[in-house]
Amino acid sequence: MADGPLTGRTVIDLTTALAGPYATLLLAGLGARVIKVENPLTGGDSSRNNSPYVGADGLTAVRREPDDMSVSMLLRGRGKRSVTLNLKHAKARDLLAGLVRESDVMVDNYSAGVMARLGIGHDWASAINPRIVCTSISGFGAQGGPGSGKAMDTIVQALSGVMMTAGAPGEPPVRFGLPVGDLVAPLYAVIGTLAAVIQADATGRGQHVDVSMLGALTSLVACEPFDAYEQLGLPARTGTTVPRLAPFGTFPAADGWFALCGPTDAFARGLFAAMDSPALAADPRFATRDARVSGADELHGMIAAWAADRPLAEVLDLLARHGVPAAEVREPVAAVRDPLVLERAEVVPLEHPRHGDVAGLVGTGVPIRFSAAGAALDGPAPALGEHNAEVYGGLLGYSDDELKALAEDGVI
Secondary structure (H helix, E strand, O other), X not given: OOOOOOOOOEEEEEOOOOHHHHHHXXXXXXXXXXXXXXXXXXXXXXXXXXXXXXXXXXXXXXXXXXOOEEHHHHHHOOOEEEEEOOOOOOOHHHHHHHHHHOOOEEEEOXXXXXHXXXXXXXXXXXXXXOOOEEEEEEOOOOOOOOXXXXXXXXXXHHHHOXXXXXXXXXXXXXXXXXXXXXXXXXXXHHHHHHHHHHHHHHHOOOOEEEEEHHHHHHHHHOOOOHHHXXXXXXXXXXXXXXXXXXXXXXXXXXXXXXXXXXXXXXXXXXHHHHOOOHHHHHOOOOOOHHHHHHOHHHHHHHHHHHHHOOOHHHHHHHHHHOOOOEEEOOOHHHHOXXXXXXXXXXXXXXXXXXXXXXXXXXXXXXXXXXXXXXXXXXXXXXXXXXXXXXXXXXXXXXXXXXXXXXXXXXOO
16 A cells, blocks of 8 residues: 555554544544554553453453553554553653654543643744644633533533534434544544644744634534524424424334435435326425425425335335436444445454454554545554554653663652
């Protein structure tokens, strides 16, 4: 495979859990050398202790053997080198400083103020390497947030308003099953990091990139004009349909659900033909876009009645033959095994570093394809501290005796 766009770049990864590790996973997938720094006193990244685990005999709910690895780490640790470092130890800063000299980027997802308290924030790092970009992902941003200032995905979903965009009016708030707060922020963090690296290449100076989980998710909520809807009396929560579009929504067939998006005149004509009711295209109730929106409840009821007793495959075939955008509503396990996304390596098999593919699991790939570069998560997740000798010895020049002493002192 061709080199990735970030080949030759080095990233110090001070992250844990999901938001930060997903950002550095993407950077690794784009070709960067990612050095994951983990605390030896706590067992490393908290994801290492997330059930379920994979071992020699496949998937288990509890860790049974020392080399059993959590599925979370199998997924988020790929393509990274793991070193151990106790950042609270007095001697740790010298090792981190050595990494800073050799790196282009340092990423953390501590709560606001933690990096400064540890004495390893951007001011400290830029004095060592003026070109370094320091990216922070936190719940509320560098200034801190309410209460403890700590944030979990559900807290961010609640505060962002996104929980009140799903479901129907009057229903309880709906937590998105996908941890969107944890997953949106790292996307912005990668965008910001790469922009800052480009600027550093031009100016010779790095900078601090500050991404808030709350701000990232709320900015997406603000892509829809919910305040305008409120002023016009339109509901923000519309269940399976969208009031300003028709026909549009999810509907049950005899053996499954399908999504249909047909708001244009051409799509509506195709739908009516698929329903064997082409005359509806000239019916004043449904002949124009505005008329269909006004009569959406009646139109959607007709679609539901037409599909209710038909097999899903038949419904989808009829809609496809008449050019109507429609698709099966799939379970996640089926969706991530779509041959198209597998062929494009947007989803890839997960392998245990010692036992290989023993559980038949898949995980996120790099969902970007380049015409003149590679993008892939090369190599399975590392064991805790697996690359201490390679990084501290080979990259920074520490001797075996020095590394042994650092380990005995609890530094690494």
